[in-house]
Amino acid sequence: MIQEQNVTMLPGARDLFPGPQLALVQRAIVAGNTAGRLWRVVHDEGGETALLWDKGNNVFCLGGERLTPSGLAALATLVTDEVQPQATAEGARYFRARGVTGELEAQIPSLFPALALRQTAKRFYATRLGFQEEEVATFWAGLFPPTGSG
Numbered sequence: 001m002i003q004e005q006n007v008t009m010l011p012g013a014r015d016l017f018p019g020p021q022l023a024l025v026q027r028a029i030v031a032g033n034t035a036g037r038l039w040r041v042v043h044d045e046g047g048e049t050a051l052l053w054d055k056g057n058n059v060f061c062l063g064g065e066r067l068t069p070s071g072l073a074a075l076a077t078l079v080t081d082e083v084q085p086q087a088t089a090e091g092a093r094y095f096r097a098r099g100v101t102g103e104l105e106a107q108i109p110s111l112f113p114a115l116a117l118r119q120t121a122k123r124f125y126a127t128r129l130g131f132q133e134e135e136v137a138t139f140w141a142g143l144f145p146p147t148g149s150g
Helices: 005-018 021-030 069-089 102-111 130-144
Strands: 002-005 036-042 048-054 060-063 096-100
Touching: 002 005, 002 069, 005 021, 005 036, 005 048, 005 060, 021 048, 021 060, 021 096, 036 069, 036 096, 048 069, 069 102
Parallel strands: 060 096
Antiparallel strands: 002 036, 036 048, 048 060
16 A cells, blocks of 8 residues: 655656645755655555655655545554654654645644644745746656657
């Protein structure tokens, strides 16, 4: 049900993490500028959810459309048994977490059952508006150029 994937698989998960900020995070991880880990949960009912850990900024992002109770339980166990101890051993004293939809955002506290979370405000600044459409498409196309026929 839950499987860790090499971060080189991020391009296949990019639709699960929309928006310019997450595109920037994905590019940094794929390029090797920051460490990251990716887990995907494929639901028996169809669809999938993914948890992306941007280790350089200690940010967790829950992507996809929805999270089933069994998927949530699997991710919470993963976070409690593996991710949280690793983050602590690596010296992380805080983290940020977010969901890409309101439904997923509401599940964030359940991913970290041993912690008392508090909500904080965040701002994301960009130098140009509308960069994502062309630049992100160009970035992904450069990583995975179309194969020629013949």
